[in-house]
Amino acid sequence: TERHDSRRVDRQLRGRAGRQGDVGSSQFYVSLEDNLMRLFGSERIAKLMDKMNIEEGEVLQAKMLSNSIERAQKKVEENNFGTRKHLLEYDDVMNAQREVVYKRRRHALYGERLQLDIANMIYELAESISEGNIIAQDYKNFEFELIRNFAMASPVTEAEFKGSKAANITGKVYKAALELYENKKKYISESVFNVIQSIRENPEVNFESIGVPFSDGSKTLNVSTNLEKAYESGGAQVVQDFEKNIVLALIDDSWKTHLRKMDELKQSVRLAVHEQKDPLLIYKFEAFELFKGMLNGLGKEVISFLFKAELPQQAEQEVTIEAPGEYQQDETYEQKAEIQNLDERTTQNRAIADAQHQPQQVETVVREEPKIGRNDKVTIKNVMNGESKEMKFKQAIPLLQQGNWVLVDKS
Numbered sequence: 241t242e243r244h245d246s247r248r249v250d251r252q253l254r255g256r257a258g259r260q261g262d263v264g265s266s267q268f269y270v271s272l273e274d275n276l277m278r279l280f281g282s283e284r285i286a287k288l289m290d291k292m293n294i295e296e297g298e299v300l301q302a303k304m305l306s307n308s309i310e311r312a313q314k315k316v317e318e319n320n321f322g323t324r325k326h327l328l329e330y331d332d333v334m335n336a337q338r339e340v341v342y343k344r345r346r347h348a349l350y351g352e353r354l355q356l357d358i359a360n361m362i363y364e365l366a367e368s369i370s371e372g373n374i375i376a377q378d379y380k381n382f383e384f385e386l387i388r389n390f391a392m393a394s395p396v397t398e399a400e401f402k403g404s405k406a407a408n409i410t411g412k413v414y415k416a417a418l419e420l421y422e423n424k425k426k427y428i429s430e431s432v433f434n435v436i437q438s439i440r441e442n443p444e445v446n447f448e449s450i451g452v453p454f455s456d457g458s459k460t461l462n463v464s465t466n467l468e469k470a471y472e473s474g475g476a477q478v479v480q481d482f483e484k485n486i487v488l489a490l491i492d493d494s495w496k497t498h499l500r501k502m503d504e505l506k507q508s509v510r511l512a513v514h515e516q517k518d519p520l521l522i523y524k525f526e527a528f529e530l531f532k533g534m535l536n537g538l539g540k541e542v543i544s545f546l547f548k549a550e551l552p553q554q555a556e557q558e559v560t561i562e563a564p565g566e567y568q569q570d571e572t573y574e575q576k577a578e579i580q581n582l583d584e585r586t587t588q589n590r591a592i593a594d595a596q597h598q599p600q601q602v603e604t605v606v607r608e609e610p611k612i613g614r615n616d617k618v619t620i621k622n623v624m625n626g627e628s629k630e631m632k633f634k635q636a637i638p639l640l641q642q643g644n645w646v647l648v649d650k651s
Contacts, residue, residue: 242274243309245316270305276312326520330506333524337531341495348487351480358483358546359418361539365389366413367406368536374406389540390417391547421547425479431551433475440471452478454486456548461486486545494538501530619649 244250250268258264270277272286285308294300347353369389373382379398386394394401395416396409432452439445450470451462463482470477505526509519612618614634621628622645629636639645 241268243268243270243276243313245276245313246320247310247313247317270309276309276316279312329520330523333527334502337498337527340531340535341491345488345491348484348491351484354480354483354487357487358421358542361543362417362421363410363414364536365539365543366417367410370409370413371406374401374409377402386413389544389547390420392417392420417547424547425476428479428482428551429475431475432470432478436467436470436475436478440467452482452551454482454549454551456545456550459545461489461545461549482549483546486549487542490538490541490545494534494541498530498534502527505530618647620645621648 241253244253254266257266272278277285285305289300344357347357369382369385373379373385379394379401382401383394386392390413395412396404401409436450439447439450447467449464449466451464454461454463461482463478463485465478465481505523509523509526512519512522612633614632616633617630618633618636619628619630620636620639628648636645636647640647
């Protein structure tokens with residue numbers, strides 16, 4: 241075999257080819273056209289062989305050649321070491337971010353510090369909204385962002401907003417949001433407990449866990465919770481499982497998206513070499529900005545879903561299903577006419593769609609008379625003045641296409 245790029249591979253081949261522990265010898269056959277020799281020093285050795293008038297194909301066993309090969313192998317090993325070291329520096333950036341994300345995920349998975357993480361997300365979001373709008377002095381946008389993220393009205397008036405510092409506004413928003421969230425959790429626990437109690441105390445039902453759907457209007461999350469624990473905790477276990485599931489789901493989605501962006505960033509920073517900049521420094525800076533944006537977006541999504549999520553209104557659904565007649569009696573004449581017109585249009589649209597989907601029947605045209613050739617003599621007549629002409633069919637085609645002449649007879 242030839243000499244390889246790494247001396248470690250050569251030693252490994254020696255060990256595998258022989259019997260380990262036994263005395264033996266090994267020999268490698270190297271050509272100047274091998275990759276190792278071609279990339280490192282083959283031209284110099286070839287010139288030396290020409291000067292010494294050594295014929296092609298002759299075996300060379302010189303210490304100088306062995307030393308040249310070892311030097312080439314050392315260069316390749318140094319290049320490989322530098323490549324691995326460079327990749328490790330890139331991976332250290334990802335590892336630091338990975339530890340932060342996995343730590344938050346463990347808190348959500350095992351319930352450790354989950355409440356504290358949610359409280360921190362509420363405070364960070366309140367701080368971001370307050371500081372950004374205080375600098376811009378935009379009270380309307382401040383109210384809009386509170387409604388969009390926390391689903392609550394502003395706890396401060398416009399005069400207080402313009403005359404206070406950002407830290408004071410942040411404290412008031414955080415306190416109001418935290419109080420609203422605690423009341424929301426208590427309301428959800430009480431609402432769910434009525435259903436859990438009826439299921440748990442029913443002797444015919446024997447469920448170990450149940451699924452409770454939560455929706456914020458755009459997304460729906462089915463939370464699986466232990467029936468016994470939910471019954472013993474008065475419905476509080478359902479809220480804990482809800483927080484755990486939504487935080488885990490959003491962390492996973494955000495982390496997967498962030499990993500794709502980091503891969504794209506690693507590919508793009510290589511072009512910084514052409515600008516005489518260090519790609520690693522640019523990668524660290526851009527990776528930090530991406531990670532900070534990912535955490536801010538994650539906090540907004542988690543808080544928005546926790547504050548907006550509601551249980552399905554079972555009572556209203558039952559009324560809608562069981563007693564439709566009550567709504568029909570309260571309808572006005574105009575509403576009934578509009579509903580009737582909608583029904584008629586729906587029926588017509590369905591009939592048109594069915595007709596379009598039905599396969600069309602193709603009728604076969606049977607020719608009763610023989611086909612007229614282009615050179616056959618025909619007689620045509622002008623319907624306007626009664627004039628008749630006899631000519632070849634190919635000459636009569638332009639006149640027939642005008643519409644005034646008709647084919648009378650074929651000769």
